[in-house]
Amino acid sequence: MRPTISSASLSNPFRAVIVLCLLPLLFLLTGCGVGTLNNSQPSSSSPSSDSSAQAESEHLSELEQGTKYLEEHASKNPKELTGTATAQSVGAVLPLENPQQPQLPVTVTDHQGTEVTVEKVDRILALDLYGTLAETVQGLGLADHLVGRVTSTTEPSLAQLPVVTQNGHDLNAEAIIALHPDVILMDTTNGPLEITEQLRSAGLTVVHFDPKRSLHTISEQITAVAHALGVPESGERLNKRVSTELSLVQESIARVAPKEESQKVSMAFLYVRGTAGVFFVLGQGSGADDLITSVSGIDAASEGGAQGTTPATSEALVKLNPDLILTMTGGLESTGGYEGFLARPGVSETAAGKNHRIIDMNDGQVLSFGPNTPAVLLSLAQAIYIPAQEAKTS
Numbered sequence: 001m002r003p004t005i006s007s008a009s010l011s012n013p014f015r016a017v018i019v020l021c022l023l024p025l026l027f028l029l030t031g032c033g034v035g036t037l038n039n040s041q042p043s044s045s046s047p048s049s050d051s052s053a054q055a056e057s058e059h060l061s062e063l064e065q066g067t068k069y070l071e072e073h074a075s076k077n078p079k080e081l082t083g084t085a086t087a088q089s090v091g092a093v094l095p096l097e098n099p100q101q102p103q104l105p106v107t108v109t110d111h112q113g114t115e116v117t118v119e120k121v122d123r124i125l126a127l128d129l130y131g132t133l134a135e136t137v138q139g140l141g142l143a144d145h146l147v148g149r150v151t152s153t154t155e156p157s158l159a160q161l162p163v164v165t166q167n168g169h170d171l172n173a174e175a176i177i178a179l180h181p182d183v184i185l186m187d188t189t190n191g192p193l194e195i196t197e198q199l200r201s202a203g204l205t206v207v208h209f210d211p212k213r214s215l216h217t218i219s220e221q222i223t224a225v226a227h228a229l230g231v232p233e234s235g236e237r238l239n240k241r242v243s244t245e246l247s248l249v250q251e252s253i254a255r256v257a258p259k260e261e262s263q264k265v266s267m268a269f270l271y272v273r274g275t276a277g278v279f280f281v282l283g284q285g286s287g288a289d290d291l292i293t294s295v296s297g298i299d300a301a302s303e304g305g306a307q308g309t310t311p312a313t314s315e316a317l318v319k320l321n322p323d324l325i326l327t328m329t330g331g332l333e334s335t336g337g338y339e340g341f342l343a344r345p346g347v348s349e350t351a352a353g354k355n356h357r358i359i360d361m362n363d364g365q366v367l368s369f370g371p372n373t374p375a376v377l378l379s380l381a382q383a384i385y386i387p388a389q390e391a392k393t394s
Contacts, residue, residue: 012174028220045106059094063245066378067252074256074385075180078265079323083388084338086329087361090375092138092157096237102230110208111187118205120166120182121229123147129169129189130213132370136159136225137185139242146181150190154364165190173198185225187211198292213369214290218242222371238371245374250294254380265384268322268352270312272331272341279312279344287367292326295381314346319362324384325352328363359383367384 127131132152164175226235269288282288283306292299300322
């Protein structure tokens with residue numbers, strides 16, 4: 001796992017950011033709670049097989065090799081690094097082998113407080129802007145039950161599934177109904193507002209989840225999805241694996257990152273789409289703040305008092321003056337690549353702009369905060385702490 005220097009070719013509009021700015025009540029970046037199990041049949045999980053243990057061991061070994069590479073090649077003075085880089089996209093979520101067979105029917109209270117009874121999970125739709133729900137279904141070993149996807153689900157193994165969004169990221173009720181799903185897992189990050197009522201009126205089972213994304217929501221999200229699908233023991237197994245991987249990666253990042261606050265890299269996450277006015281700073285509570293602190297950086301936006309999502313004006317960027325700018329690959333491409341990004345008002349006046357210190361990553365991965373987060377953090381850390389010229393020849 002090493003950072004590449006050229007941009008990837010993914011382009012997924014980040015609708016939730018725009019909605020948050022214009023209609024904050026629609027995009028709930030705060031809130032808590034998970035689906036709670038109220039009624040289910042006794043579980044009958046299958047024990048993990050030798051092949052399952054081997055697959056997970058190999059997966060952990062890959063992460064260990066990635067952390068070793070990070071520690072061997074990291075710069076001792078990351079604030080002095082220059083140049084752009086693309087954090088390498090991570091691979092597919094490793095599914096649990098011999099997962100628990102769904103114990104149904106099961107009744108859960110979803111994130112919106114609605115009591116929902118799930119009777120079948122043979123045909124699942126997992127629909128959210130980040131792709132987190134679909135990733136979680138994959139991790140639970142139920143990927144073959146997925147029957148559709150949204151445009152922002154960028155997992156290659158799901159690319160053949162029919163798309164149920166239109167006009168960017170609005171859910172298409174007719175397309176969803178036509179797939180005859182047994183259960184729909186979703187949150188409020190895709191519109192329109194009335195979609196849930198339309199789907200339930202059509203007799204479909206809909207379970208809502210917390211739209212908030214951060215390092216601390218991963219376990220809760222996995223647990224909630226596992227309960228809704230009648231596989232709580234698989235949820236426990238997946239959470240244990242993710243926790244182990246997170247500890248491995250974060251401990252490695254802590255070893256290479258500067259210990260003194262004055263030496264840590266100041267970062268700002270900027271969302272850009274096109275060449276017009278869609279240009280925002282993702283601040284405290286947006287998820288980007290958690291991403292930055294997870295790679296041992298200083299979130300310039302939070303330090304500067306920016307809450308949620310705020311316009312990335314020239315004045316705002318100069319005030320933040322980050323050492324490094326994070327952004328999405330699709331957004332970067334939509335604004336004219338690195339050259340177009342640097343031409344945005346205020347960018348070239350920051351320390352990051354002057355040093356061309358811009359790092360981009362796959363739109364559908366960088367803020368997903370799901371089972372693949374350990375690999376995402378490792379990929380970002382490699383792009384942040386390893387000199388770009390060294391990564392070219394490694």
